[in-house]
Amino acid sequence: MGVNCMSWKKFWFQALFFVVIILLITVSVQAEQNLIGKWLDKVGSFEQEITIAQEGKTFFLISKFQDGSSGRHELIKVNAKTGEKRRFKDPKSDFGEFYAIDNAGNLDLYDKEGFIREAKKYYK
Numbered sequence: 001m002g003v004n005c006m007s008w009k010k011f012w013f014q015a016l017f018f019v020v021i022i023l024l025i026t027v028s029v030q031a032e033q034n035l036i037g038k039w040l041d042k043v044g045s046f047e048q049e050i051t052i053a054q055e056g057k058t059f060f061l062i063s064k065f066q067d068g069s070s071g072r073h074e075l076i077k078v079n080a081k082t083g084e085k086r087r088f089k090d091p092k093s094d095f096g097e098f099y100a101i102d103n104a105g106n107l108d109l110y111d112k113e114g115f116i117r118e119a120k121k122y123y124k
Contacts, residue, residue, distance in 0.1 A: 036059070048066070051064075052099070060075060
């Protein structure tokens with residue numbers, strides 16, 4: 001009983017083909033998602049990583065918490081005058097939440113009452 005060389009060649013060709021397809025899909029998805037920024041929001045022992053990203057024409061805020069849970073919701077970019085902070089609002093928020101990126105790259109968190117706190121630019 002000999003090993004069939006053609007079946008092994010076919011197997012490796014198919015495996016390589018699938019790896020190439022997966023890499024192409026990964027690169028395609030990454031190209032479609034534009035990272036606006038990442039920030040670390042700390043209040044006492046509470047900590048969350050905040051990411052704002054753009055996918056196509058849509059902006060998203062992604063929160064990752066210490067316990068491993070996460071959340072993702074859509075944002076609307078608010079047009080700002082030249083020199084003003086880039087602003088994003090949460091259209092589904094009952095509290096009028098919005099976010100502004102300051103000149104230092106930090107993320108300011110607001111609600112309809114005003115400034116809440118600042119999340120620091122996060123490099124990971």
